[in-house]
Amino acid sequence: MKVILIPILLLTSLAFAQIDPKFTDLQNCRACHDEQLADWSTTWHSRTSEDKNELFSSLLTYTSKITHKARAEVNLECAKCHNPRLSIDKIDKNYIYAKAFGLETEQTKEIDKKLHSTQTQNGISCYVCHNIDHIKDRGSLKEYGTDLFTWTKGDLIVGPYDESGRSIFHKNDHREFFEDSNTHCNSCHSGNANIGNLPGYETGEEMAGHDISCVDCHMGSKKRGYIAPQIAIENAPAKIRDIKSHLFAGARNSDILTTAISLSASENLGNIELLVQNLIPHKVPTGFSGRSIRIDIEFYSSDEKIIKKEYVNLRAKFLDRRGEEAFSYVATKLENDTRLKPLESKTLVLKKPSGAKYLRAKANYYLVAPELQGLLNLVDTTFTKAYPILETKLELN
Ligand code: HEC
Ligand code: HEC
Numbered sequence: 001m002k003v004i005l006i007p008i009l010l011l012t013s014l015a016f017a018q019i020d021p022k023f024t025d026l027q028n029c030r031a032c033h034d035e036q037l038a039d040w041s042t043t044w045h046s047r048t049s050e051d052k053n054e055l056f057s058s059l060l061t062y063t064s065k066i067t068h069k070a071r072a073e074v075n076l077e078c079a080k081c082h083n084p085r086l087s088i089d090k091i092d093k094n095y096i097y098a099k100a101f102g103l104e105t106e107q108t109k110e111i112d113k114k115l116h117s118t119q120t121q122n123g124i125s126c127y128v129c130h131n132i133d134h135i136k137d138r139g140s141l142k143e144y145g146t147d148l149f150t151w152t153k154g155d156l157i158v159g160p161y162d163e164s165g166r167s168i169f170h171k172n173d174h175r176e177f178f179e180d181s182n183t184h185c186n187s188c189h190s191g192n193a194n195i196g197n198l199p200g201y202e203t204g205e206e207m208a209g210h211d212i213s214c215v216d217c218h219m220g221s222k223k224r225g226y227i228a229p230q231i232a233i234e235n236a237p238a239k240i241r242d243i244k245s246h247l248f249a250g251a252r253n254s255d256i257l258t259t260a261i262s263l264s265a266s267e268n269l270g271n272i273e274l275l276v277q278n279l280i281p282h283k284v285p286t287g288f289s290g291r292s293i294r295i296d297i298e299f300y301s302s303d304e305k306i307i308k309k310e311y312v313n314l315r316a317k318f319l320d321r322r323g324e325e326a327f328s329y330v331a332t333k334l335e336n337d338t339r340l341k342p343l344e345s346k347t348l349v350l351k352k353p354s355g356a357k358y359l360r361a362k363a364n365y366y367l368v369a370p371e372l373q374g375l376l377n378l379v380d381t382t383f384t385k386a387y388p389i390l391e392t393k394l395e396l397n
């Protein structure tokens, strides 16, 4: 008897089944939720994936080089939070070797297609947040994103409202995590994506003990209105609803930075005291560990010349095993963390240089700290430029 060996691809698992194509084409939401789609399109939730985010893409390459892992393997780890609908379960050795030798096989083609599919590249889209059926209680911060989610089936969309009988395009239902939305947000905004036990993303942990919701600040203030009022269904009239902005306000698409800190200067017995206050209940800066705030202080003489410059960094500094500055994903040590703790007030004492008539202090925000920019070759200045937060001036005696 002739035995025929049939190779079975166990690579993609059915648990990651395709999403209804009417959901992956986000333009389909426009007819009834134009506002939500327009807002979301300006946010960085729409650019969490490698084809749309140069910083993320560079960090995949960087992390893969330093950890000697295949780039796609690193991508898969990050995808738990950055591309939760990436439909690849795991990447095996055949793929890794084929890629290392530049070979194109059926398998590499299939995986690469999935990595770059619309479904993946849409990032944290409507069919991420509104297709989560259930969020598991987590054992530790080592579980995050897709470790915690199960997805809704068919065309069920979940959100803050009960089943309304009004939607004709998709079914709808209520899920509790839209009331306590911090659990939802923190399934990705708190999680340890770093090696060992170095702190990773901890925005949720930072807020422990503060009874306030992420959406209160990041999804704007509520407004009242009807959703899809053009749909008239007998016995199911449109209800007036609270509608949140889908801006997920951040440094790039809003002026939220100006509400983060205050800065003032005073003179005390020949010393200058610079007071920086964090006005919010999570760290400033928070989130991605490469962020920084730099306060530049310039002392001027009476003829408007700068006679001295100093600066203070508010950021976390990570080192790799050689003791050099590194991004957190590959770091083995947290050297120091000068970010402002929730609601912290920090007084920085500076010596007054002789001949100084006044000083200017300016706080700028960086998506990637200037000290780290040299580790990557970023072209898009969105990631490298300074975002001015505020400044203050003090006349000296
Ligand atoms: C990061 C998660 C997230 C993403 C992505 C997201 N939403 Fe939402 N959405 C929410 C949350 C949270 C609420 C409930 C806000 C509240 O009332 O507290 C909500 C509420 C809604 C509502 C109810 C009305 C309102 O605006 O409050 C609609 C409709 C909606 N979303 C549509 C969309 C559409 C369409 C997209 C894609 C363009 C989308 N959402 C993407 C989290 C998300
Ligand atoms: C033909 C109109 C229509 C289209 C197209 C449409 N929706 Fe809806 N959607 C509705 C109606 C109607 C409701 C119920 C509103 C209510 O009860 O006030 C709704 C409710 C929602 C809610 C809130 C659900 C809840 O239970 O809280 C979300 C989230 C949502 N839609 C997302 C989407 C997304 C994502 C798309 C695109 C894939 C989409 N919708 C396409 C009509 C539509």
Ligand code: HEC
Binding pocket: 043, 044, 045, 047, 048, 049, 053, 056, 080, 081, 082, 084, 124, 128, 129, 145, 181, 184, 185, 186, 187, 188, 189, 214, 215, 218, 219, 248, 249, 250, 251, 252, 253
């Ligand atoms: C499935 C994972 C996931 C969930 C759930 C999630 N986020 Fe995010 N969020 C991300 C990722 C990844 C980014 C980084 C985006 C990028 O590439 O810049 C991000 C970025 C952000 C930013 C920064 C925006 C900017 O301009 O840089 C804010 C603010 C934010 N999220 C708020 C929220 C809030 C509020 C919720 C809950 C309603 C939420 N997120 C839910 C993964 C998630």
Ligand code: HEC
Binding pocket: 182, 185, 186, 189, 203, 204, 207, 212, 213, 214, 215, 216, 217, 218, 249, 250, 251, 252, 256, 257, 259, 260, 280, 281, 282, 283, 284, 285, 286, 287
């Ligand atoms: C009291 C208002 C407030 C609350 C509540 C709040 N934030 Fe923020 N958030 C801010 C401000 C202001 C900034 C800008 C300063 C900074 O980057 O730390 C910010 C920044 C961020 C950033 C970085 C934005 C960027 O451009 O990269 C993320 C991510 C974020 N918040 C997530 C969250 C999450 C998740 C929660 C809930 C666990 C939350 N925030 C609760 C006000 C708030």
Ligand code: HEC
Binding pocket: 044, 053, 055, 056, 059, 060, 063, 074, 077, 078, 079, 080, 081, 082, 144, 145, 187, 188, 189, 190, 191, 192, 193, 201, 286, 287, 288, 291, 329, 367
């Ligand atoms: C626990 C969930 C989680 C994991 C795992 C994760 N991230 Fe993130 N990532 C986030 C969140 C949430 C943000 C948004 C924080 C902010 O805006 O400051 C973010 C932001 C970023 C940013 C900033 C993007 C921008 O547009 O400014 C980069 C770059 C990034 N992550 C790279 C990675 C890489 C590389 C990996 C894998 C090695 C990874 N992340 C793993 C949750 C995660």
